[in-house]
Amino acid sequence: MTDMLPDSQWLWWLGAALALGAIEMLTLDLMFLMLAIGALVAVLAAAIGVPFTAQVVVFALSALLLLLFVRPSLRRRLDESIPHAPTNAAGLIGQEARVAEPVTELAGTVKLAGEIWTARPAWGGETFAVGEVVRVAEIDGATARIERVNRADTL
Structure with missing residues (x-):
C-alpha cells in the first residue's frame, strides 16, 4: 500500500485542484482558482518525481505568487467587465x-x-x-x- 503512495501523489494533487476549482465556481472570487492552479503546478512536480515536501513547497509558493501578482489584476478586469446596475x-x-x-x-x-x-x-x-x-x-x-x-x- 505504501508503495503506491509515491506513484499516485499527482492524483491527490489533481483531486485537490478539481476540488478547489469546484469551490471557485461557487465563490467566484478567484482565490480558490489561484490555489487550484498551484495544485496543478504541484501535479507537474509530482509527475516528474519531486519529493512530497518539495511538492508542498512548490504548491505553496506558486499559489502565493498567483494570489499576490495575478489575482489583483484579474479581479480588476473582472470588476470592470461586470456592469454595475443599481439594485x-x-x-x-x-x-x-x-x-x-x-x-x-x-x-x-x-x-x-x-x-x-x-x-x-x-x-x-x-x-x-x-x-x-x-x-x-x-x-x-x-x-x-x-x-x-x-x-x-x-x-
Whole structure:
C-alpha cells in the first residue's frame, strides 16, 4: 500500500485542484482558482518525481505568487467587465411613480414599482395631487423623495 503512495501523489494533487476549482465556481472570487492552479503546478512536480515536501513547497509558493501578482489584476478586469446596475432602493431612483394620496411636506404616498411608498417632495414647498405622475429623486429610508416629471425630458 505504501508503495503506491509515491506513484499516485499527482492524483491527490489533481483531486485537490478539481476540488478547489469546484469551490471557485461557487465563490467566484478567484482565490480558490489561484490555489487550484498551484495544485496543478504541484501535479507537474509530482509527475516528474519531486519529493512530497518539495511538492508542498512548490504548491505553496506558486499559489502565493498567483494570489499576490495575478489575482489583483484579474479581479480588476473582472470588476470592470461586470456592469454595475443599481439594485434595491437605489434602483428606484429615476423611476416614475403615480401619486396615491396628496403629497405634502407632512404626508402623502405614491405607487412605485407596484408598491405604496411614503412620499415627500424632494424640494421644499411643493405639493402633488392624486394621480399626478412624478419621478423619484432619491430614497430616504422608506420614503421616496419625489419631483415633477418634465414631459419635455421624456420625449
